[in-house]
Amino acid sequence: DLGTAGVAVSVAIATGGGTLTGTTTRTTDASGRAEFTDLAINGDPGARTLVFSASGYGTVTSSSIDVQAAPAPPPTLGLSIVQQPGPGTLGTPLTPAPAVELLSDGEPAAGIVVTATLASGGGTLDGTTTATTGADGRAVFPNLVVNGDPGARTLRLAAGDFGSVESGAFDMQSPAPGT
Numbered sequence: 001d002l003g004t005a006g007v008a009v010s011v012a013i014a015t016g017g018g019t020l021t022g023t024t025t026r027t028t029d030a031s032g033r034a035e036f037t038d039l040a041i042n043g044d045p046g047a048r049t050l051v052f053s054a055s056g057y058g059t060v061t062s063s064s065i066d067v068q069a070a071p072a073p074p075p076t077l078g079l080s081i082v083q084q085p086g087p088g089t090l091g092t093p094l095t096p097a098p099a100v101e102l103l104s105d106g107e108p109a110a111g112i113v114v115t116a117t118l119a120s121g122g123g124t125l126d127g128t129t130t131a132t133t134g135a136d137g138r139a140v141f142p143n144l145v146v147n148g149d150p151g152a153r154t155l156r157l158a159a160g161d162f163g164s165v166e167s168g169a170f171d172m173q174s175p176a177p178g179t
Contacts, residue, residue, distance in 0.1 A: 007054050009034035014051035014061050018043025028054075045069045078103040079162040082138060085155060087171040091147055093127060098167060099140040100157050101133075108137025112159050116141050119156035119166050123148020133159075150174050 007028045013020050022038035029035075034052075041048055050062040083099035098116065102109040112133045118125045124147045131139035139159075146153055152171050158164035 003032040004028060005030045005032060007032070007034070007057065009052055009054045011036055011039065011050050011052050013041065014049040016043075016046055016048035016067070018048065018067070020050075041065075041067050043067070075104045076106070077109075077162045078106075079157070079159055079165050081157065081165055081167055083140070084168050085144070085170045087173070088146065089175050090123075090150065090172050091145060091175055093143045093145055094141070094170075097140050097142040098144065098155060098157065099138055100159070100165065102137045102139070102159055102162050108135065109133055109162070110135050110137060112139070112162065114139040114157055114159045116144055117156050117158070118146070119154040120169075121146075121148075121151055121153030121172070123153070123172075125155075146172050148172075 005028055008025055009028060010025045012024065019042045021040045021042060023036065026034040026036055045067055047064045048067055049064055051059050053059040079100060079102050081098065082101045083096050085094040085098040086096050088094050100114055102112050110133050114131050114133065116125060116129045126145040126147060127143040128141065129144065131141050133139045150173055152169045154169050155167040156164050
């Protein structure tokens, strides 16, 4: 607080090293205060002090500031279909069997439960509707069975924090007579 408006005040790192980013020079307002609202210190964690200076007014050094490491960003999660279900016959397992791949920061995510549901087309989805990803990050649904009326369907495959993905449309036909 310099008590005078219009004075340019600068700030820099006095001790501890690193780089100070943001607006490092501000002008005092009508009450003689200069506020530095967008400063960031980049560098290793540890103690720092800042020095504030204004021509004709000298300098003042802040008390110690403890700079912490930034938290690690959350992992990037990916869920994709690696095998789309093909057209099939009502009441029989889908062939090819739908399969998904889950990645966390580009690496396979093992041990994640994936759930399959019908997203469109009606009817019921029977068989084993959950699968767990293996070491390769993939989950396969080898015995999903669609029952109901003939027509187009889509599947929704969901895995908690990984979100969900919808398959392409696939056509379901009635079984041949006598089967």
